[in-house]
Amino acid sequence: MRSRLLRVTSILYTIMGDQRNQVIKGSPSQYVKLNVGGFLYYTTIRTLTKADCMLRAMFSGKLEVLTDSEGWVLIDRCGLHFGTILNFLRDGSVSLPETSKSLAELLAESKYYCIEELAESCERALDIKKKEIQPICRVPLITSSSEENYLITSSTKPAIKLLINRHNNKYSYTTTSDDNLLKNIELFDKLSLRFSGRILFIKDVIGSSEICCWSFYGNGKRVAEVCCTSIVYSTDKKHTKVEFPEARIYEETLHTLLYENRQNPDAELLQATSTMRPGAISYTSDEEDASGLARLRSNKQSNMASKVE
Numbered sequence: 001m002r003s004r005l006l007r008v009t010s011i012l013y014t015i016m017g018d019q020r021n022q023v024i025k026g027s028p029s030q031y032v033k034l035n036v037g038g039f040l041y042y043t044t045i046r047t048l049t050k051a052d053c054m055l056r057a058m059f060s061g062k063l064e065v066l067t068d069s070e071g072w073v074l075i076d077r078c079g080l081h082f083g084t085i086l087n088f089l090r091d092g093s094v095s096l097p098e099t100s101k102s103l104a105e106l107l108a109e110s111k112y113y114c115i116e117e118l119a120e121s122c123e124r125a126l127d128i129k130k131k132e133i134q135p136i137c138r139v140p141l142i143t144s145s146s147e148e149n150y151l152i153t154s155s156t157k158p159a160i161k162l163l164i165n166r167h168n169n170k171y172s173y174t175t176t177s178d179d180n181l182l183k184n185i186e187l188f189d190k191l192s193l194r195f196s197g198r199i200l201f202i203k204d205v206i207g208s209s210e211i212c213c214w215s216f217y218g219n220g221k222r223v224a225e226v227c228c229t230s231i232v233y234s235t236d237k238k239h240t241k242v243e244f245p246e247a248r249i250y251e252e253t254l255h256t257l258l259y260e261n262r263q264n265p266d267a268e269l270l271q272a273t274s275t276m277r278p279g280a281i282s283y284t285s286d287e288e289d290a291s292g293l294a295r296l297r298s299n300k301q302s303n304m305a306s307k308v309e
Helices: 002-017 054-059 082-091 100-112 116-131 145-154 177-194 246-262 267-275 290-305
Strands: 020-023 031-036 039-044 064-067 073-075 159-164 200-204 212-218 221-227 229-233 238-242
Touching (some): 082 116, 145 159, 212 246
Antiparallel strands (some): 064 073
8 A cells, every 4th residue: 555655656746747837938930739727729829929918928938837748838727718718819809608607707717818808798798698588488399200209308307298280170170179279278388387497398380180189208208198189070060179178287297297307206106196197198118109099099089979069
C-alpha cells in the first residue's frame, strides 16, 4: 500500500513538473494551442489579441501563461463556450445561444475574459428572455405513426393520446355527437394543463378511421383505450354516435400516473386498480394485442347496434 502511494505521488509530481509558466509573444500569424478546461482549440495570436481584453494581455507577452510539456496553454475555465468567444474575436459578432442557461454561461465567460461588447450582448438577450411568456405546457400534434412511436417510447413520462378525426365519418351523426366531440376535446385540454409535468399529451388528427379515441401508454406500451364512438341504427340509415365517458377517461388517466418515471407499478396496486376498471385492456406480452382491441370494439358496436339514441 505504501509503495502504491509513493508511485502515485511520483506520477503526480512528474505531471506537475511538466507544467511551467512562460511568456508567449510572437507574430500575429503564429498559431497557439489552447487547452481550456479539457476543450482543445487552435488559433492565431492575431485572433487572441484582436480585442482589448484579458486574452490580449495573455498572448502579447504582458502576462505569463501556464503550459504543459506538449506546448498546450492551460486555461482553468470551462471551455464549452470558448469557441463562441473565438468566433466573436474573429468576426466582431456571433450567434448567441438560444437557451437562458447557455446565455448565462457565455455571459460569465465573457466577463471573465473582459470582453465587454459580448457580455453586453448576452445581458440584452437575457433581458429579452425574461420578458418572454413561456407556455405552461406543449402538446405535440403528430404527423406520422413513426413520430408518434418515437415520442411515446423516448419519453420518461406516461402518455395519453387523443385521436380526433371527425371527417372520417361515412354516416351522419346523432344529434348530441358534435357536442360530445367538443366535450372530449375540452377534457383533453384540461387534463393536459393539469398534468403537463407528469404526462405526455399527444393529439392525432391524421390517424386511423377512428373518429374519437383515447389511448393510454405506460413504459412505452399501450395499457388502455377508450373508444368514444359507436354505430346506431334508425329506420332509414346508420348513424355515428360520439360518446363522452368522462368518468372512465378520468379513471384511466389516474391509472396512467402509476407508470411515472419509467417505473413499473406495484403489482398489488395495479391489480387493485384493474379490478375497479371494468373493460380495462391488459396485455400478456410486450406486443400490443391488436386483435383484442378489435374484438373489444366489435363487441361494443354489436351491443350498441340495437339501440337508437
